[in-house]
Amino acid sequence: MNAASSVGGQRASIRGSQIAARSLGLVRRNPLPTTGAVILTTYIVAALAAPVIAPYKPNQMILDSRTGVVERLQSPSWHHFFGTTDIGQDVFSQTVYGARVALIVGLTSALIVTIVGGLVGLVAGYYGGHVDGILMRAADVAYSIPFEPFAILVVGMFHRGLSDIVFAIALVMWRAPGRVVRAQTLSLAQRPFVKAARVAGVSGPRIILRHLAPNVMPFIGLYAAVTVGWAVVAEATISFLGFGDSTHISWGVMLQTAFATGAVNEALWWTIAPGLATAIFVASVFLLARGLEHDATAAPVT
Amino acid sequence: MSAGFIRYVCRRLVYMVFTLWIIATLIFVIVRATPGDPTAYLIDPTFPANVKHQLIASFGLDTSVFHQYLLYLKNLAMGDLGRSFFYQQPVVAVLGRKLANTAILAVASFVIAYGLGIVGGVLLARVRGSRIDGIASVAILLLRSAPVFWTGIIALIIFSFRLNWVPYGGMRTPGYSGSTYFTVDFLRHLVLPAVVTGLYYLALPLLLVRSAMIEILDEDFMELARAKGLSPRRILYKHGLRNSLLPVVTEAAVYVGSALGGVAVVEVVFSWPGLGREIVLALTRHDYPVATGAFVMLALCVCAMNFLADLLYGYLDPRVTSV
Amino acid sequence: MNAVLDIRDLHVQYRGAPPVRAVDGVDLRVGSGETVALVGESGCGKSTTVRSILRLLSPTASITGGGVYLGEQELTGMKEKQLRRVRWRDVSFIPQQALNSLDPVYRVEAQIVEVLRAHGTMTRREARARTAELFRLVGIGSDRLKSYPHELSGGMRQRVVIAMALALHPKLVIADEATTALDVITQRRILTEVRAMQRELGFGMLYVSHDIGVVAQISDRIAVMYAGKIVEDGPAASVLGTPSHPYTMALKYACPDVRQRRPVVSISGYPPSLAEPPIGCRFANRCPFATTKCVAEAPPLLAVGGDWRVACHYTERAHEFREQASRVELWERDTEIGPSVKTAAI
Numbered sequence: 001m002n003a004a005s006s007v008g009g010q011r012a013s014i015r016g017s018q019i020a021a022r023s024l025g026l027v028r029r030n031p032l033p034t035t036g037a038v039i040l041t042t043y044i045v046a047a048l049a050a051p052v053i054a055p056y057k058p059n060q061m062i063l064d065s066r067t068g069v070v071e072r073l074q075s076p077s078w079h080h081f082f083g084t085t086d087i088g089q090d091v092f093s094q095t096v097y098g099a100r101v102a103l104i105v106g107l108t109s110a111l112i113v114t115i116v117g118g119l120v121g122l123v124a125g126y127y128g129g130h131v132d133g134i135l136m137r138a139a140d141v142a143y144s145i146p147f148e149p150f151a152i153l154v155v156g157m158f159h160r161g162l163s164d165i166v167f168a169i170a171l172v173m174w175r176a177p178g179r180v181v182r183a184q185t186l187s188l189a190q191r192p193f194v195k196a197a198r199v200a201g202v203s204g205p206r207i208i209l210r211h212l213a214p215n216v217m218p219f220i221g222l223y224a225a226v227t228v229g230w231a232v233v234a235e236a237t238i239s240f241l242g243f244g245d246s247t248h249i250s251w252g253v254m255l256q257t258a259f260a261t262g263a264v265n266e267a268l269w270w271t272i273a274p275g276l277a278t279a280i281f282v283a284s285v286f287l288l289a290r291g292l293e294h295d296a297t298a299a300p301v302t
Numbered sequence: 303m304s305a306g307f308i309r310y311v312c313r314r315l316v317y318m319v320f321t322l323w324i325i326a327t328l329i330f331v332i333v334r335a336t337p338g339d340p341t342a343y344l345i346d347p348t349f350p351a352n353v354k355h356q357l358i359a360s361f362g363l364d365t366s367v368f369h370q371y372l373l374y375l376k377n378l379a380m381g382d383l384g385r386s387f388f389y390q391q392p393v394v395a396v397l398g399r400k401l402a403n404t405a406i407l408a409v410a411s412f413v414i415a416y417g418l419g420i421v422g423g424v425l426l427a428r429v430r431g432s433r434i435d436g437i438a439s440v441a442i443l444l445l446r447s448a449p450v451f452w453t454g455i456i457a458l459i460i461f462s463f464r465l466n467w468v469p470y471g472g473m474r475t476p477g478y479s480g481s482t483y484f485t486v487d488f489l490r491h492l493v494l495p496a497v498v499t500g501l502y503y504l505a506l507p508l509l510l511v512r513s514a515m516i517e518i519l520d521e522d523f524m525e526l527a528r529a530k531g532l533s534p535r536r537i538l539y540k541h542g543l544r545n546s547l548l549p550v551v552t553e554a555a556v557y558v559g560s561a562l563g564g565v566a567v568v569e570v571v572f573s574w575p576g577l578g579r580e581i582v583l584a585l586t587r588h589d590y591p592v593a594t595g596a597f598v599m600l601a602l603c604v605c606a607m608n609f610l611a612d613l614l615y616g617y618l619d620p621r622v623t624s625v
Numbered sequence: 626m627n628a629v630l631d632i633r634d635l636h637v638q639y640r641g642a643p644p645v646r647a648v649d650g651v652d653l654r655v656g657s658g659e660t661v662a663l664v665g666e667s668g669c670g671k672s673t674t675v676r677s678i679l680r681l682l683s684p685t686a687s688i689t690g691g692g693v694y695l696g697e698q699e700l701t702g703m704k705e706k707q708l709r710r711v712r713w714r715d716v717s718f719i720p721q722q723a724l725n726s727l728d729p730v731y732r733v734e735a736q737i738v739e740v741l742r743a744h745g746t747m748t749r750r751e752a753r754a755r756t757a758e759l760f761r762l763v764g765i766g767s768d769r770l771k772s773y774p775h776e777l778s779g780g781m782r783q784r785v786v787i788a789m790a791l792a793l794h795p796k797l798v799i800a801d802e803a804t805t806a807l808d809v810i811t812q813r814r815i816l817t818e819v820r821a822m823q824r825e826l827g828f829g830m831l832y833v834s835h836d837i838g839v840v841a842q843i844s845d846r847i848a849v850m851y852a853g854k855i856v857e858d859g860p861a862a863s864v865l866g867t868p869s870h871p872y873t874m875a876l877k878y879a880c881p882d883v884r885q886r887r888p889v890v891s892i893s894g895y896p897p898s899l900a901e902p903p904i905g906c907r908f909a910n911r912c913p914f915a916t917t918k919c920v921a922e923a924p925p926l927l928a929v930g931g932d933w934r935v936a937c938h939y940t941e942r943a944h945e946f947r948e949q950a951s952r953v954e955l956w957e958r959d960t961e962i963g964p965s966v967k968t969a970a971i
Contacts, residue, residue: 144601145604146560240567275449278447282448522726526720532743
């Protein structure tokens with residue numbers, strides 16, 4: 001690598017830390033996004049430390065130590081904080097382990113969607129012309145696909161569980177960040193520092209990576225957060241409808257079992273725990289996204 | 303209607319056809335890409351062999367994939383979505399009624415979503431910064447974050463199982479004679495799913511109206527309206543809301559289109575006989591023509607809503623249609 | 626002359642820690658058929674005073690004392706519903722920027738019809754006829770009735786709001802910097818026409834402005850406001866011709882005069898904070914004639930002849946001050962107490 005690119009590399013890393021610092025500083029200053037971040041961190045910690053926090057395994061059928069009878073449909077108690085299911089599983093443990101599935105689906109989907117959406121937006125916005133036309137037509141098609149039915153169809157026909165859900169999300173949800181990043185790129189491409197780089201003979205991909213990408217990071221971050229929310233709700237929905245992956249007990253699978261066994265009305269704890277866990281998780285992610293939204297309107301980093 | 307506008311409409315129409323073609327192709331590819339014998343997804347495996355051969359010939363399944371594709375497109379263009387294994391009828395016949403049911407639920411839900419959302423936005427703009435505003439914002443966030451099917455289940459538990467105010471599913475009571483729609487019985491079945499869906503989707507119109515109103519309330523003409531001695535309600539709605547509605551209206555068509563998918567999920571919880579529920583049932587029955595057919599119908603609805611939105615934009619913003 | 630408007634010892638505060646005393650004991654009277662100008666710099670409290678009349682204050686402001694009398698009625702204690710009836714019917718308002726004050730999505734005719742029908746029992750046809758009459762009165766062609774605000778020129782828009790203000794034959798019209806946004810020629814024309822309408826219709830007018838030159842041509846009386854208090858209040862000819870308060874003098878000489886070639890005065894320094902107002906005269910820190918008495922004791926608003934009142938300890942030396950006031954250097958001094966009067970015995 002020659003001197004110029006290594007300097008450029010240093011500058012990129014400085015810009016990277018600037019972005020990180022600004023994002024962190026912003027979260028600290030605003031109470032709502034900070035609450036979101038705190039709640040989300042709790043979930044992450046719970047997911048990582050699940051074996052430590054959860055008193056039982058999620059699939060474990062718990063037997064009463066004295067009578068040897070399965071502890072089915074027990075209401076919340078000191079032994080079972082959130083009660084038990086119809087086959088004696090501990091709802092609290094299931095909820096804690098469910099955070100793992102939520103985070104995996106959420107983060108994977110967010111990663112793919114933001115990479116695809118970000119790239120599409122940057123390329124379309126920078127190159128314009130036919131490339132832009134084709135990519136935006138593709139976005140139009142994605143906007144015409146009703147997401148939930150599409151995900152249901154894909155999962156229902158391919159039967160591959162969680163990866164199907166992520167696939168469906170990736171195929172459709174890049175549309176929103178794609179359009180927003182494109183709009184931002186279009187305006188950025190007019191700025192002096194980009195024109196200067198062009199004149200200096202810097203290649204397109206390099207301009208995109210070094211100059212444009214860092215400046216659209218706030219938008220990408222925003223959609224990353226929001227996609228986590230969408231993905232978790234999508235997974236819960238698909239699982240609830242019966243197409244989920246029952247080997248990994250997610251919040252959606254819990255709700256599906258509760259609904260299917262008709263225990264919804266009696267075992268309120270079983271119905272409320274996973275649903276509330278999902279709602280609070282998604283809410284925290286949306287709160288975090290709102291904080292990043294402010295940063296998305298700040299001045300560009302050169 | 304200017305020449306520019308007509309040209310714009312034609313262009314959007316072409317895009318819509320193009321989009322529908324891509325989606326149809328996508329379905330075609332998905333069906334062909336599923337593991338196992340593709341014919342199992344198109345022809346009922348329980349048919350006797352000679353019938354199967356006949357159908358294979360008529361579907362062109364013994365010809366090249368490309369030929370099958372062309373045949374598929376031709377059928378689609380003529381409104382032929384295949385034949386249901388389960389119902390033993392053309393898919394279109396089966397789904398026609400379901401489409402109407404989904405449409406009714408969707409319309410009811412969005413009337414509620416926009417009605418409550420707009421009024422809520424106006425009221426919250428007036429009390430902005432207060433505790434009510436804070437509590438309402440949290441409530442709306444939670445409503446939007448909780449999966450709509452879960453809110454539906456909770457609503458069912460409270461209002462149907464516990465309080466017995468509304469029936470717990472379906473579109474009408476079994477054994478009910480008389481017309482299906484527009485009866486009290488029908489409305490009792492409609493009310494809970496429509497309200498649950500409406501509450502889920504009111505967040506966007508509410509927030510749009512609220513933020514537009516907050517800006518408008520500080521405008522000079524609002525102060526003059528107060529000086530004119532007009533009643534607060536008149537000021538708020540005739541002057542405030544009227545100026546704030548544009549972003550809401552332009553977003554409405556697209557929003558409804560994208561929310562159709564959510565309506566589909568609610569149908570399952572409430573056993574509402576619409577397209578969404580039908581996709582789920584069809585998949586569990588391995589009745590793939592119905593499943594893909596229902597999806598194509600829903601996609602068509604979304605495209606139609608987006609096209610409508612384009613027309614609205616073109617009408618409201620003359621710059622879009624200028625040549 | 627019976628007073629249309631009588632503001633007595635009005636106090637208005639803005640929320641804060643400590644609260645900002647924007648209007649601190651203001652008395653103001655407007656007689657019927659009379660034009661009173663309320664003059665002062667930005668932030669002196671004149672807009673707040675005027676907004677208090679119809680209780681159109683911002684939510685952070687509140688009237689903490691005094692009364693506003695419109696004929697027999699007292700407005701500060703009135704219930705909101707009653708007050709709504711008073712608004713526009715008895716007291717109307719000509720705002721500064723007509724473009725911002727007219728609702729952009731309604732035609733101008735509709736906006737006047739709205740106020741006519743809100744305060745009476747006119748049918749739509751009657752209201753439209755009356756609107757056409759009003760347009761004739763202010764000199765706008767009837768072809769403009771169906772226009773939207775943004776389709777009219779600035780001057781025409783201002784005539785629309787004037788027509789709207791006179792629609793219900795109010796007893797008092799408040800004009801808040803009503804012509805500031807217009808070019809000088811249009812300004813003069815509109816002011817003259819409004820004055821003519823006043824003579825014809827007999828309403829009282831309270832004209833708020835920071836431009837003493839503009840008010841010179843239309844007012845019968847001038848009230849000068851500074852830092853929340855009235856400092857001089859009297860017949861226009863007296864106040865302008867022989868101002869008796871140093872601040873009024875500064876205002877007079879701060880206004881460029883085409884006839885006399887003299888440089889324009891500008892007062893150095895800033896008005897005091899109204900959150901913690903000084904105990905003495907509020908103008909003391911910028912007044913070249915101030916003494917230690919001025920700083921220690923607030924001068925009361927006292928009559929100096931007829932209905933002319935001034936709030937200054939040294940009104941008997943006004944003619945002396947007037948001679949010096951036109952000198953630019955006098956006002957540029959950056960001291961609390963002017964040296965030329967430091968030696969005055971207290």
